[in-house]
Amino acid sequence: MQQRIKHLPVYGLDLETLWKTERPTFQQKIIVLDDDPTGVQTVHGIPVYTDWSAETIRSMFEESRQLVFLLTNSRAFSVDETTRVHTQIAERIAIAAKETGQDFIIISRGDSTLRGHYPLETEVLRNVIEKQDAYKVDGEIVIPFFKEGGRETIDDVHYVKQNGNYIPAGETEFAKDRMFGFTKSDLKEYIAEKTENQFPADSVLSISLDELRALDFGSIESKLHRLESFQKMIVNAVSEEDLKVFTIALMRVIQQGKHFLFRTAASFTKVIGDISSKPYLTKVDLIQKNSATGGLIVVGSHVRKTTDQLNALKALDSIEFIEFDCHLVVDKEQFEKEIVQIQERINEKIGEGTTVCVYTSRSRIDLGEGRQEKELALSVKISSAVTQFVAHCNPQPAFVIAKGGITSSDVGTKGLAVKKAEVAGQIAPGIPVWKTGEESRFPSIPYVIFPGNVGEVDTLRTVVEKLVNKD
Known part of the structure; x- marks a missing residue:
C-alpha cells in the first residue's frame, strides 16, 4: 500500500x-x-x-x-x-x-x-x-x-x-x-x-x-x-x-x-471552502490570562482509543479524576444521587483552581441483540447528565474539553448553551476549538471538541497539558 x-x-x-x-x-x-x-x-x-x-x-x-x-x-x-x-x-x-x-x-x-x-x-x-x-x-x-x-x-x-x-x-x-x-x-x-x-x-x-x-x-x-x-x-x-x-x-x-x-x-x-491551513492553537491564543479557576474535561466516548487516551491522561497528578457510574442509569434514584455528588466535587475543585476530568465508566451498556435504539436512548440520557455537569458548573471554568461526538454536541448546545460559535482553529491535528458566543452560558471561553476516534495515545494528555501548564 x-x-x-x-x-x-x-x-x-x-x-x-x-x-x-x-x-x-x-x-x-x-x-x-x-x-x-x-x-x-x-x-x-x-x-x-x-x-x-x-x-x-x-x-x-x-x-x-x-x-x-x-x-x-x-x-x-x-x-x-x-x-x-x-x-x-x-x-x-x-x-x-x-x-x-x-x-x-x-x-x-x-x-x-x-x-x-x-x-x-x-x-x-x-x-x-x-x-x-x-x-x-x-x-x-x-x-x-x-x-x-x-x-x-x-x-x-x-x-x-x-x-x-x-x-x-x-x-x-x-x-x-x-x-x-x-x-x-x-x-x-x-x-x-x-x-x-x-x-x-x-x-x-x-x-x-x-x-x-x-x-x-x-x-x-x-x-x-x-x-x-x-x-x-x-x-x-x-x-x-x-x-x-x-x-x-x-x-x-x-x-x-x-x-x-x-x-x-x-x-x-x-x-x-478554500480554507487555508493555520498553525495549531496555543494557550496564549485561547486563554488570555491565567484563570483562578480550573478547567473542566468530560469524557463520554467508549471507543478503545478514548479509553487509552484517558488512561494516559491519568498520569497527570494535577488533574482531579471523577468516575461517573453510568450503569446507574437503570436506577433513577441512585442515578440522581450520583449526579448530585459529582456536581458538588466538580464545583469545589474548579473553585480551588484544580482542573477536573469527569469520565463515564468504561464498559458499555449492552441490552442484547435488537435493542440498539433502546441502548442509544440510554446513552442520550447519560450524555444529558454529563451535560448538566457543565451547565451547573459554578464558578465558570477556564476552559471546557469534551471527548466524544454525542458528548461534545450536548455539552456545546445544552451545557454551554451555544447558539452560534466561531471556529478558532485546531489545538492538535483533527481537534477543533470553538470560541463560545456572548449568548452562551460561559461567554468567550475556549471549548475543545475532541473526537472519540482521533489522536494518538498521548494526544489528550498533550492537549490538557498545553492548557493547564503555567506559562
Missing part, C-alpha cells in the same frame, strides 16, 4: 495556479450539515450554528462568509428523528435560497470511519430538495478522506491508518458499531451494503488517484456529467491536493448546470 502511494506523481505549481484561477468563480453558498461537532476539525474563521429555525437558516444565507456549518448532532438521533430534522432543514434551506436568490450546495458531513445515518440523511435531503423545486439532484459524491485522522481511500478501499499500518475500515472497531455497523471496506461495496443493493457496487463510479495525479480533468468531468438519478460516485484521496484536483473539475461541472449532494468527512469541507 505504501509502495503504491510512493510511486504516485507529485503535484507541481500547475495545480496551485489552476486553483487560484478557478476557485474565485465558485460563488454558491456552501452549507455543511454536521452530524456531530467534530466536523469543523479542518477549518477556522467560520461560523457554526446549533439550531435550524427558519430565522437561523435565513441568517446563514445572509452571513457574508461562503462556508457555514449547521450542527445537527444526528448521529445521536433515532431514524425517525433524523428523518424529521433533515426534512425541516432541507425545506427551510430551499425557502431561504429562493427568498435570497442564492444558489447553494449541501454537504452532509459524516464520520471518516463511515458511521452514521447513511444513506438516510442524503436520501431525505434529496427528496425534499426536489419536492421543493430547488433543483434536481443528479448524483451523490462520497469522500470519507480525512488527512489529520489518517483516513485514506486508495483503489476504492477506505483505510484507517493505525500506528503506520493501513487497516481496511471494515476491519476496525468502528465497523462493529452497534447502531451503524458495516462489513465492507471497498466503498463501492459499502454503498451497495448500506443501500441494500439499491445502488449495486458496479453502478458506482469512482475517481482514481491516477486520474487525479495526471490532472485528467477531461475524464473526471466526463464521469461527473454521467451521474443521473442520484447515482453514486466515490473519490480516492490521500492528500488535500487530490481533493483540489477533483474540486476544480466539480466546480466546472456545477457551473454547467449539474447538481450534487455530498457525503464527506472533514477534509473536503476545508478544500471546497
Whole structure:
C-alpha cells in the first residue's frame, strides 16, 4: 500500500495556479450539515450554528462568509428523528435560497470511519430538495478522506491508518458499531451494503488517484456529467491536493448546470471552502490570562482509543479524576444521587483552581441483540447528565474539553448553551476549538471538541497539558 502511494506523481505549481484561477468563480453558498461537532476539525474563521429555525437558516444565507456549518448532532438521533430534522432543514434551506436568490450546495458531513445515518440523511435531503423545486439532484459524491485522522481511500478501499499500518475500515472497531455497523471496506461495496443493493457496487463510479495525479480533468468531468438519478460516485484521496484536483473539475461541472449532494468527512469541507491551513492553537491564543479557576474535561466516548487516551491522561497528578457510574442509569434514584455528588466535587475543585476530568465508566451498556435504539436512548440520557455537569458548573471554568461526538454536541448546545460559535482553529491535528458566543452560558471561553476516534495515545494528555501548564 505504501509502495503504491510512493510511486504516485507529485503535484507541481500547475495545480496551485489552476486553483487560484478557478476557485474565485465558485460563488454558491456552501452549507455543511454536521452530524456531530467534530466536523469543523479542518477549518477556522467560520461560523457554526446549533439550531435550524427558519430565522437561523435565513441568517446563514445572509452571513457574508461562503462556508457555514449547521450542527445537527444526528448521529445521536433515532431514524425517525433524523428523518424529521433533515426534512425541516432541507425545506427551510430551499425557502431561504429562493427568498435570497442564492444558489447553494449541501454537504452532509459524516464520520471518516463511515458511521452514521447513511444513506438516510442524503436520501431525505434529496427528496425534499426536489419536492421543493430547488433543483434536481443528479448524483451523490462520497469522500470519507480525512488527512489529520489518517483516513485514506486508495483503489476504492477506505483505510484507517493505525500506528503506520493501513487497516481496511471494515476491519476496525468502528465497523462493529452497534447502531451503524458495516462489513465492507471497498466503498463501492459499502454503498451497495448500506443501500441494500439499491445502488449495486458496479453502478458506482469512482475517481482514481491516477486520474487525479495526471490532472485528467477531461475524464473526471466526463464521469461527473454521467451521474443521473442520484447515482453514486466515490473519490480516492490521500492528500488535500487530490481533493483540489477533483474540486476544480466539480466546480466546472456545477457551473454547467449539474447538481450534487455530498457525503464527506472533514477534509473536503476545508478544500471546497478554500480554507487555508493555520498553525495549531496555543494557550496564549485561547486563554488570555491565567484563570483562578480550573478547567473542566468530560469524557463520554467508549471507543478503545478514548479509553487509552484517558488512561494516559491519568498520569497527570494535577488533574482531579471523577468516575461517573453510568450503569446507574437503570436506577433513577441512585442515578440522581450520583449526579448530585459529582456536581458538588466538580464545583469545589474548579473553585480551588484544580482542573477536573469527569469520565463515564468504561464498559458499555449492552441490552442484547435488537435493542440498539433502546441502548442509544440510554446513552442520550447519560450524555444529558454529563451535560448538566457543565451547565451547573459554578464558578465558570477556564476552559471546557469534551471527548466524544454525542458528548461534545450536548455539552456545546445544552451545557454551554451555544447558539452560534466561531471556529478558532485546531489545538492538535483533527481537534477543533470553538470560541463560545456572548449568548452562551460561559461567554468567550475556549471549548475543545475532541473526537472519540482521533489522536494518538498521548494526544489528550498533550492537549490538557498545553492548557493547564503555567506559562
